[in-house]
Amino acid sequence: MEKTTAKKTTKIDIKGKIVSGYVNHVLEHGYEPVSVFKFAKDLKMKEEDFYNYFTSFDSIKTAVWSQLFEATVESIESQEVYREYSAREKLLSFLFTWIEELKKNRSYLLSLYGSKKDIKSLLPTEVKIFKSKFKDFANEIILEGKETEEIASRPILSDRYDDALWFQVWFVFQFWLNDTSPAFEKTDAAIEKSVNLAFDLMGKSALDTFIDFAKFMYQNK
């Protein structure tokens, strides 16, 4: 992971060329190039040069995912109103914008992931960087939510909130892949509703009060 980020800063151009070459290939053929050799040849570069930037096609896919993430964050942070948002609204804003970024690459994503029955088992390596970046982002939101008391701190459980949000991102992605409603309206509704549910579950609820009360009764028996 460190390797790729280090390279990115130095040789952005060739890296970008490889990524877009790969995406184009998938778009036009519907599958990935047969070999690195063939792919490098099409890009008029030597195979060994390719390895200076990427070790395999998987690492290109990884780069695409993290590019999508970066573009999303950049776009939401450019909206002035974003800073005024509550934690709940920040996550909503992230997902709505992220879906817009995905939309630009829908064909690419569909040809790679559309036919797969169970995406979860396939993805770990390809989305590793995206996942860790998203979790950093999510933890920031969670921390903020805890400060404003939108989110309740619970022992053990609250350390896993970022995983829950990550799971939600996947839910939205899968929903979107299968969405056939015009302008993906249903995905919008799915985001709205699932985020509300997630935040309601993380927020202070009757259950917390109940546990507190039960504890009190137990200790004073």
Next chain:
Amino acid sequence: MESKVKEQQSIPTSKVQRAAKFISTGAKVGGNYVKHYAKKVVNPSMTKEELHNNNANDIYNSLSELKGSALKVAQMMSMDKNILPRAYQDKFTMAQYSAPPLSYPLVVKTFQKYFGKTPESIFDTFTKSAVNAASIGQVHQATQNGKKLAVKIQYPGVADSVSSDLKLVRPFALRLLNMNEKELDHYMEEVEEKLLEETDYTLEVKRSKEISKACSHIKDLNFPDYYEEFSAERVITMDWIDGKHIKEWLETNPSQEDKNRIGQALWDFYHHQVHNLMQVHADPHPGNFIIQNDGKLGIIDFGCVKVIPEDFYKGYFSLIKRELLINEDELNEIFYGLEFISDKDTPEEKIYFKGVFKEMISLLGKPFHVETFDFANNEYFEQIFKLGDRISNDKMFRKSRQARGSRHGLYINRTYFGVYNLLNQLEANIVTTKPEWLE
């Protein structure tokens, strides 16, 4: 104007969840009946009214969580005051004012989708939370160049859920409205068509402009301007109408003269639409009428417009003539035309239904039989309610296997009941104009 609605914490998502919501209400309503009869054993003086009250509470609570078209149906039912028992009415009237708002990021997204810009970059100011809920959308307030604007935004996916929502409401409507299934389907078809139209905001802007232009000459009326450049399939931008709703306005103790003036403006508005334009603002619920500070009546929301077919119009309004002036043959022809009776009826049924409809029509047509009519007269409304109650509980009606009344009548009746009710609230004395051919 500022109605703070509590942001709803969760919206039932899928059809399954929605169905579950309805089932739990069904169970509760059933439970209320059991409770009612159990209590009645102990205390025979307990009234049906109390039972209706409990039911209305439970049904309203679940409907308000569903929003969208289910809410719309609740509104519709609250409009048809003559059909519903009183306890239901009060609860459902609440539905007209409160629905939970959607999140701001989704508003931003909707704007970006249709205009490629955020609301802040289009308008000088834009409220982050909704200031008002419309039944299938929410209203934000914006300003531009010092002008106050209302921006209505539709909830995503409403159009898709209309049909499935109506299917869910069906069993309740059957129960509440005391209708048989055939009759209800007849009713639901028309409702579905109208609801789908209401989700089309482009059509709404077009109609709003058309009708407000055609009615601009009527005294004491005011219509907002609509801004097409900031309107789209799911967004409508129009002038903000400042003022008070009828209820609030009445609290300021306006003079009888003012009440008559506003009432007359309302009457003239509907007269012109029905008899000259042949299309009518079919949603006369109190939220759509605002009395402005300069004493004019502001009218908004042309989402629900009923176009009146020519032959239906002739038949329907001929009945308004004093019954004495119509002979039996003419009447029969009209009743057949409006599908009140048909060849499938037995002679006995024909006589019964003709009698009932004649009674109904002469009652509803009463304001037209005189030069001026005092809508403050509660006795008149009492009579209408009583007749409605009597009819809906009558065995002949419930046994009848077919739908009665042309489907076009649904919205026209609803419109007239709505207008009558508003005028009753206003306690206005109205010059009840009629078209020349009915004089």
